[in-house]
Amino acid sequence: MRIKFWGVRGSIPCPGPRTQKYGGNGACLELRFGPENRIVIIDAGTGIRELGTHLMQHDLPQGPIDADIFLSHTHWDHIMGFPYFTPIYVPGTKLRVYGPITFEDDTLEDVVGGQMKYRYFPVNVGELASDIEYLRLREDPRIDLGGGLILLTKLLNHPITALGYRFEYQGKSFCTCYDTEPFRNLFITDPEHPDYDEGMALEGEEVAGEQNQAIESFFSGADLLVHDSQYTAEEYENGKIGWGHTSIEHAIEAANRAGVKKLALFHHDPDRTDEQIDRLAEIYCESGRYGKTEVFFAREGQEIVL
């Protein structure tokens, strides 16, 4: 299993001299499996544009492109690169786009294709030359993708339905856990408050704890975990609670508890400069300081073989 980061940034692309090292493109990961070099793509942030160019140069000459694209969720920064993914314009390309939708939303095809309307983009989604199938995903303990590749999905905590993915292939496991923040007790916990209810306070606490535990079980023992870490704990506590993103500190602690082997900190805040990330890396990625998990900040262009 090979993994390559084509985009590591959260919220909005942020190119420029201050983000050159870690990269300014939005979320996109390329996974390759086995001798047939099977292609799985996770998320269609702006990083997918260069991945598309790469596929055109290196894969298309071997035959039509056939790939599975898994969207963690449909927020803009995770789908905005899709219209610039060149293979969608090539006859013969076969894509299966998987992802969750919420009750209020349209179908996956409408959500992803909705950005390809003339008012936003010169090509309409109906004019694409490739063959694209859209498949809605739910929380699922086991999906057999064929060829020995198994997928598990987990509901995360984000303002819209977002899924974490766990791929298992020939004894190796790769996991994503973004965009998400720890579940927390939403109910009033102050016994002096007039609306305090002991039952709600206790159950809220219990459910939040149980869901956080379920997420850790989901990525337990992963060879590589790519986890949301948009904020520092200080930033998170000061005005970012409820925004759907995790602190670096929490991601590291959770990965350690779950026995994760390698942790890629991911979905960097667009305001986070290379210099700042390097400084944070000195604190958090130093070997052994925060447990056994090997921790690093994901960088655009970085490749990992499992």
Added chain:
Amino acid sequence: MDLDRDKQRRQIEKFIKRMPSLSTTVGKVLEVCSRTDASPNELNKVISLDPVLTGQVLKLINSAYYSLLNKITSLTRAITMLGMNTVKNMALSTAIIKTMSGAKKSKALPTSRFWQHSIGVGVSAKLLAIACDMPISQREEMFIAGLLHDLGKVPFGDEYIEVLDLAKKEQRSLIEVEREMMGIDHQEVGMMIAEKWKLNTVISSCIGDHHDATEVMEESRRQVAFVSLANTYINILDIGYAGDPFPNADDVENLLDIVGLSWQDYGAIGEDVEKEIEKAQIFLQI
């Protein structure tokens, strides 16, 4: 053929007298849901007061629409996992449909098709409001107003079949035939129910004036116009059935002026209407 008008009116009044009041729970859910500062504790408490409603909300949350592997068995859990807004919307729609379904007994309008019409008007009114950039906080009210606009047809007895037949045979608007044959129309009856249920001015006006929207007082004219346009739209599209396949569409031009939409905007909601109805149908299966 004229029906016995006095007898008809007496029957309607008797029916409304016996009709269930809008429960305190629904009233409170409406109140909590309309406040942006309501706490999770308040929402939880107000739904929990009604065990049946609680069960229905949980059933809905556990339906295929949510991507959940394990069943959610408590409101506290639902709010923690899915957030306040989701649970609020579920509770509101469920509460209203439940009350209405309890009241619907007429043979003249088959229940499921009547509901399809009502939901169709609800979602269209909301979509038109969205097209006009109505503030988000007021959009849900347009759905409710559309959903309830034909409430006044519920108490009519089996004699109403003759009214429906005549409107169809002579291709006339239903409300005209109601007035002619019964001396009372569904707007008037609807207002009687709205008063009993203490519905707010906007929703009451949508129930009582949706066929006279151009004459409504200014404060709710726009909202009534949305419901009126939605009603015409759904009748012409033949979605569901509420007995009015030949509505009077003369006012459409004026109504579009009131809300500030073009004919093109009006037609453009079509595709979304069908999708929204499909989603809303799930409430009917509660």
